[in-house]
Amino acid sequence: LRQESPLTVRILDEVANRLDNQRMWLTRLEQQGSNLTLTGMALDNQTVAQFMDNLAASEFVTDVALGDSSLTVISGRNLKRFTLNCAVAYPKEEQEEGAIAQTQEKSTNN
Incomplete structure (x- = not known):
């Protein structure tokens, strides 16, 4: 969990910055490993x-797919309930930099 913590923070930031909070809101965000599920209303x-x-334009999010979509009425207004499924990971460059740093750390500890 600690190893994934920096990625989770980045993902939360990406989602918040890419969400049109005047036209939609999230009711649930769940990350399990590299899988991210977002549920909300629009x-x-x-x-x-x-x-x-x-989301697809983010370097941290890939394979964005609509899992479910349905019409619901809240306070007399027709809204779209949706679920999105996607994958999350560090960009390839950051993965490579992390691997190099780990290798260097191991060699200095030996």
Whole structure:
């Protein structure tokens, strides 16, 4: 868990920065390893599609897919309930830098 903690912080930041908080909100965010599931409400399909595109543009998020979408009425307003599934990981460059740092750390400890 500690090893994934910096990635989780980055993912939360990415999601928050790519969310149109005037047109949608999240009700659940769950990360299990490299799998991320986002559940929320949006004003319309276009908003969900734009959020998916925004997430896909992140260097930390890949394979963004719509898991579920349904119409729901809240306070007399038609809203879209959605679930998105995606994968999360450090960008390749950061993975390589981390591997180099770990190798250097091991060699200085020996």
